Amino acid sequence: MTEVELKSASxxxxxxxxxAAREVFSQHxxxxxxxxxxxxxxEANVAAVNYHFGGKDGLLAEVLNxxxxxxxxxANAATSACPKERLQLFIHDFIHMLxxxxxxxxxxxxxxxxxADPTPALDQIVRDAVGPxxxxxxxxxxxxxxKGLSDAQLRRSVYSILGQCLFYRNSHPVLLRLNxxxxxxxxxxxxxxxxxxxxxxxxxxxxxxxx
Amino acid sequence: MTEVELKSASxxxxxxxxxAAREVFSQHxxxxxxxxxxxxxxEANVAAVNYHFGGKDGLLAEVLNxxxxxxxxxANAATSACPKERLQLFIHDFIHMLxxxxxxxxxxxxxxxxxADPTPALDQIVRDAVGPxxxxxxxxxxxxxxKGLSDAQLRRSVYSILGQCLFYRNSHPVLLRLNxxxxxxxxxxxxxxxxxxxxxxxxxxxxxxxx
DNA sequence: TTTACTTTCAAACAAGCGTTTGATACGCTT
DNA sequence: AAGCGTATCAAACGCTTGTTTGAAAGTAAA
Numbered sequence: 001m002t003e004v005e006l007k008s009a010s011x012x013x014x015x016x017x018x019x020a021a022r023e024v025f026s027q028h029x030x031x032x033x034x035x036x037x038x039x040x041x042x043e044a045n046v047a048a049v050n051y052h053f054g055g056k057d058g059l060l061a062e063v064l065n066x067x068x069x070x071x072x073x074x075a076n077a078a079t080s081a082c083p084k085e086r087l088q089l090f091i092h093d094f095i096h097m098l099x100x101x102x103x104x105x106x107x108x109x110x111x112x113x114x115x116a117d118p119t120p121a122l123d124q125i126v127r128d129a130v131g132p133x134x135x136x137x138x139x140x141x142x143x144x145x146x147k148g149l150s151d152a153q154l155r156r157s158v159y160s161i162l163g164q165c166l167f168y169r170n171s172h173p174v175l176l177r178l179n180x181x182x183x184x185x186x187x188x189x190x191x192x193x194x195x196x197x198x199x200x201x202x203x204x205x206x207x208x209x210x211x
Numbered sequence: 212m213t214e215v216e217l218k219s220a221s222x223x224x225x226x227x228x229x230x231a232a233r234e235v236f237s238q239h240x241x242x243x244x245x246x247x248x249x250x251x252x253x254e255a256n257v258a259a260v261n262y263h264f265g266g267k268d269g270l271l272a273e274v275l276n277x278x279x280x281x282x283x284x285x286a287n288a289a290t291s292a293c294p295k296e297r298l299q300l301f302i303h304d305f306i307h308m309l310x311x312x313x314x315x316x317x318x319x320x321x322x323x324x325x326x327a328d329p330t331p332a333l334d335q336i337v338r339d340a341v342g343p344x345x346x347x348x349x350x351x352x353x354x355x356x357x358k359g360l361s362d363a364q365l366r367r368s369v370y371s372i373l374g375q376c377l378f379y380r381n382s383h384p385v386l387l388r389l390n391x392x393x394x395x396x397x398x399x400x401x402x403x404x405x406x407x408x409x410x411x412x413x414x415x416x417x418x419x420x421x422x
Numbered sequence: 423t424t425t426a427c428t429t430t431c432a433a434a435c436a437a438g439c440g441t442t443t444g445a446t447a448c449g450c451t452t
Numbered sequence: 453a454a455g456c457g458t459a460t461c462a463a464a465c466g467c468t469t470g471t472t473t474g475a476a477a478g479t480a481a482a
Contacts (some may be wrong), residue, residue: 012416027326030330031242031243032242032328032377100216113327115381115382115384115385116324116327116381116382116384117239117243117384118384122384122385122388123388126385126388126389129384130347130389131388131389134389152402153406156402156407157406157410158408159375159378159379159382159386160375160378160406160407160410162378162380162382163374163375163376163377163379163382164370164374164375165374166374166378166381166382167370167371167373167377167378168370168373168374170326170327170377170381171311171326171370171373171374171377173326173327173328173329173333174326174333174337174341175370176340177333177334177337178337178341178342178345191363191367192367193323195364195367195368195371196367196371198414198417198418198421199367199368199371199411199415199417199418200410200412200414201417202413202414202416202417202418203409203410203411203413203414204410205413206410206413207409207410207413209255210409
């Protein structure tokens with residue numbers, strides 16, 4: 001991987017397949033994606049997927065990569081910022097991961113697509129990525145809301161934040177039709193992140209002080 | 212329709228097909244649903260769908276029904292409650308429509324499923340149902356937030372509310388894995404609706420007063 | 423160059439899909 | 453009872469899917 005020069009032809013095909021699979025999976029979902037289109041984009045033979053990855057399922061497993069999501073959480077926990085600022089930062093990074101097509105990690109966009117209807121990999125995704133993410137956000141909100149938040153309020157506040165973020169990805173086809181000029185450039189993404197953070201912090205503050 | 216007694220055998224199969232289609236479409240989505248399974252559940256022949264509806268697309272068009280969503284908005288506009296109470300009512304009714312499996316209108320759950328990845332009917336859905344819904348919510352939030360909300364803030368607040376509501380539907384498979392005891396009974400649904408309303412009203416109030 | 427192993431390829435496979443067909447059975451008027 | 457239009461049915465059609473196959477091409481050590 002790190003040695004750029006010494007890639008065999010076999011390794012190159014593998015990488016072309018993975019790159020193509022990321023694109024196609026993130027665009028059409030696992031079910032909607034076809035092995036033939038992936039191989040067409042990778043300029044590889046149809047049999048290549050089965051030879052290198054054992055099948056479509058194996059290719060999905062290879063493509064899924066939770067490292068960027070873990071890194072986001074690790075970086076967030078490492079800052080010396082206050083909890084509210086860390087929530088702003090989290091939302092900013094998370095929204096970028098979901099919406100920025102320039103972003104290196106299409107993996108998370110694939111993941112987000114698969115949350116709605118179960119695929120063979122959903123159990124693994126929930127166990128290794130989504131579950132820890134919920135827990136991380138829960139701990140962060142606990143720091144912000146303190147003892148004023150019940151467990152149920154905390155859990156639902158996590159859902160409120162994730163729901164807002166995922167909306168922009170899941171409803172993208174709809175939003176494009178409602179507002180054809182919409183583009184997810186950096187300016188727009190930052191504005192979205194700022195809105196969700198402000199909106200949510202106010203919601204949490206209200207819940208925490210109401211009781 | 213209204214005359215219960217006078218249904219021909221043909222009409223009965225039509226209705227069985229529609230009922231079965233609602234179930235299968237809402238569970239597996241349009242692409243994931245198969246004509247054969249629909250016919251199996253309806254105890255009808257595979258050819259029945261094409262005979263009665265001209266094909267799978269025609270069956271989807273027949274199944275889609277925006278009346279419940281329109282009725283929700285009409286009833287909401289007809290109340291004499293204040294805007295904030297109307298928002299609470301809207302969220303309550305909308306969440307019930309999305310989550311309550313007892314609810315007569317699986318149509319809206321089908322709709323919610325199709326928002327993520329375009330189907331032949333998405334343009335119609337956006338034009339006749341989702342677009343007006345966004346506009347309705349926008350007008351309601353304008354009454355609540357007044358001139359303190361910019362147009363962009365208003366639009367994004369609409370997204371925040373819809374995102375929170377849709378999350379519980381779209382992420383249901385995930386939430387079930389994270390919390391196997393989760394059941395969308397009336398008590399739980401009411402609690403969810405109350406949370407989203409409280410959370411969102413605080414967010415909107417904050418945005419409206421901040422400027 | 424020869425040998426052994428890995429990788430690619432066109433072609434075919436079995437299964438599932440939505441749809442079509444032509445015969446059969448039904449319900450109704452005459 | 454005869455005739456006619458409608459509805460149902462098993463079967464097949466054409467197509468796409470993921471996967472398999474066996475031969476050809478490539479690669480690298482002996």
